[in-house]
Amino acid sequence: MEVQLRKLKMSIALAAWSIVFLAATYRSHTATVFGRYSWGYAGLLGFLMGVAMMLSLAKPVWYRHIYQARAGIIISIASLLLSIGAVELIIRAVDPLGISYYELAGDYARDKLADDQLIFKHKPSWETRYGDVLVTYNERGLRDRPILPKAAGEYRILALGDSVTFGSGVDQDKTFAARLEPLLQGRLHRPVRVINSGVGGYNTVQEVTYFKQEGITLQPDLVMLTYVQNDIEVNKGPFDPWAQSSLWGKSLPGMVITMVGKLWFYRLMHHTYNYAMPKLQPTPAATSPQKGMGWHQSMAALHELVAMCEERKIPLILFFRRSHPDENKLLFEDVVRHAHGAQVKDMAPWYNGLDEFTLVNSKIDGHPNAEGHRVMAEHMAKDIISFVMPNGRAEVAL
Numbered sequence: 513m514e515v516q517l518r519k520l521k522m523s524i525a526l527a528a529w530s531i532v533f534l535a536a537t538y539r540s541h542t543a544t545v546f547g548r549y550s551w552g553y554a555g556l557l558g559f560l561m562g563v564a565m566m567l568s569l570a571k572p573v574w575y576r577h578i579y580q581a582r583a584g585i586i587i588s589i590a591s592l593l594l595s596i597g598a599v600e601l602i603i604r605a606v607d608p609l610g611i612s613y614y615e616l617a618g619d620y621a622r623d624k625l626a627d628d629q630l631i632f633k634h635k636p637s638w639e640t641r642y643g644d645v646l647v648t649y650n651e652r653g654l655r656d657r658p659i660l661p662k663a664a665g666e667y668r669i670l671a672l673g674d675s676v677t678f679g680s681g682v683d684q685d686k687t688f689a690a691r692l693e694p695l696l697q698g699r700l701h702r703p704v705r706v707i708n709s710g711v712g713g714y715n716t717v718q719e720v721t722y723f724k725q726e727g728i729t730l731q732p733d734l735v736m737l738t739y740v741q742n743d744i745e746v747n748k749g750p751f752d753p754w755a756q757s758s759l760w761g762k763s764l765p766g767m768v769i770t771m772v773g774k775l776w777f778y779r780l781m782h783h784t785y786n787y788a789m790p791k792l793q794p795t796p797a798a799t800s801p802q803k804g805m806g807w808h809q810s811m812a813a814l815h816e817l818v819a820m821c822e823e824r825k826i827p828l829i830l831f832f833r834r835s836h837p838d839e840n841k842l843l844f845e846d847v848v849r850h851a852h853g854a855q856v857k858d859m860a861p862w863y864n865g866l867d868e869f870t871l872v873n874s875k876i877d878g879h880p881n882a883e884g885h886r887v888m889a890e891h892m893a894k895d896i897i898s899f900v901m902p903n904g905r906a907e908v909a910l
Contacts, residue, residue: 520579521570528564535560538766596777603776610874611780613681616642620680620712625653626751629725630718634711645683652726655684656708662731667696669706669896670732672719676833676880677710677738681873686882691889692896699897707732716743716810720817728824734896735826737817739847740833741840744806783876811850818853828854829899831892835863855899862891 535557540550549557578585603611620642624632634653639646650658655678662668671677671689679687689708696704707730709722719737727735772778814830821828830851834840837860848856869875871884880888 516579521567524578525564525568528560528567532557532560532564538769600775600777603780608780609783610876611776611783612643613874613877614779614783615776616681617712622753624711624751624753626749626753628749629721630711631747631749632711632713632751632753643681645681648684654707654709655679655687656689659707659730662705663703666703666705667700667734668730668732669696669704669734669736670723670727670730671706671708671710671736671738672723672727673710673738674714674719674740674742675710675712676740677708678712679708679710679885680712680879681877682880682882682885686885688880688885688889688892691886692893695889695893696896699893700900710738713747715745715747715806716813716817718747719743720813723817724820728820732826734900735817735821735828736831736892736896737828738831738833741843744804744810744843746804746806746809807846811846814847814851818851822853827899829896830854830856831859831888831895832856833859835868836860855895857892857895859888859891862887 538553539548540553544550545554623635623640625635627633634649634655636649636653637651639648641647647655648657650656652659669692671692677687677689679689684690687708689706689710692706693704696706709719709727711718711722714722716737716739723735818828820826828851830847832840832844832847834844837858839860844858863871866887871880871887872878873881
C-alpha cells in the first residue's frame with residue numbers, strides 16, 4: 513500500500529508540475545507581468561503553482577484518502593463533465609442574450625478573403641446564411657444586387673462603412689442602404705441607386721482604400737461614410753481567418769484556451785463577467801484615443817477622403833454613430849475637425865426618447881436591428897435631402 517501511495521503521490525505531483533510548466537509557456541496578448549503575462553493569467557499561474565506545491569508536500573495519509581475515494585472521484589468528474597455538456601446543449605438551444613453572435617461572427621470572419629491592399633474582403637458572387645439571415649454578395653463582393661452601368665438620370669450614392677453599413681444580423685432589404693433608395697427617389701424625382709460597400713471589421717483606412725481602389729470607378733454622385741468608434745482600430749495583414757480558431761502552431765495552453773473558447777457556456781460566462789457584472793475594483797481611465805496609432809491613421813484617412821472628393825467635386829457626408837451626446841465626445845470632435853470640408857452629422861439626437869435596446873440585435877450583439885436601420889435611414893434621408901437640396905434648391909446638378 514505504501515509503495516502504491518508513493519507512486520500515486522509522485523504521479524499526481526508530476527502531472528501538476530507539468531501543467532504549471534505548460535501553462536508558463538503561454539504568452540498573453542496583454543503582456544504586463546514579466547513582459548509575458550496579463551495580471552489575470554499571472555494570477556492563474558500562481559494558483560496552479562500553489563496547487564502543485566501543495567500536492568508535492570502533502571502527507572501520504574492525504575493520498576490514502578484519495579486512493580480510497582478514487583471511485584467516487586471518477587464518478588464526480590464524469591458527472592461534472594456530463595452536466596457541463598447538458599448546460600452547453602441548453603444554451604445552444606435557448607441562445608440566452610443572443611450569445612450565438614460570437615459563433616456567427618466567427619463564421620463571417622472565416623468567409624472573408626485575404627487582400628494585399630484591403631487586408632480582407634468578401635468573396636464575389638455567392639451567398640450564405642448567418643443564423644436566420646441570408647447574405648448575398650454580388651459580382652464585386654458587396655452585399656448588394658448586381659451593379660449595372662450607370663443609367664441616364666440616375667443619382668448614385670456610395671455607402672462606405674463597416675458591419676453597421678453591411679447590415680450585420682439584418683435582412684438585405686432592411687439595411688439602411690436599401691431603405692434609402694425609395695426614401696430618396698420620392699424627393700429627388702429621379703432613379704436613386706445606393707451601393708452598399710460595407711465590410712464588417714473595416715476601419716477608416718480600409719474604407720478609404722476601397723474608395724480609391726474601386727469606389728471611384730462606380731461613378732458616385734454622393735459619398736456617405738458611417739463612422740463608428742472602432743474605426744480607430746488597427747487592422748494589420750496578412751489576414752488569416754483561421755488564426756484564432758485553429759489549434760495549429762499554438763502551445764498546449766493556447767490549444768486549451770482555443771477549445772474552451774468554442775463553448776457557448778464559456779462565452780456566456782465570459783461576456784457576463786466582462787460587461788454585466790459590477791467590477792470589484794475601479795477600472796483605470798481609458799487611454800485617450802489621440803494617443804493611438806489607429807487614431808492617427810483614421811484621421812489621416814478622413815483628410816485624404818475629403819481631399820479626393822473635393823478634387824472630383826463629389827459631395828461627401830459623414831454620419832457619426834453614437835446613441836447619446838456624451839458618448840465618444842472627443843472622437844466626434846476629432847472627426848469634425850479632420851473631416852473639415854465635409855458634412856458631419858451626429859446620430860445622437862436621432863435616439864432621443866427611444867429605448868436603445870429595442871434598436872439592436874440583442875443584448876450581446878449591439879449592431880442595429882431592422883428597426884434600428886429604419887430609424888437610421890429616415891434620418892439619413894432627411895440629412896441627404898437637406899444637403900443636396902438646401903432651401904429646395906439643388907446644390908448639385910440633379
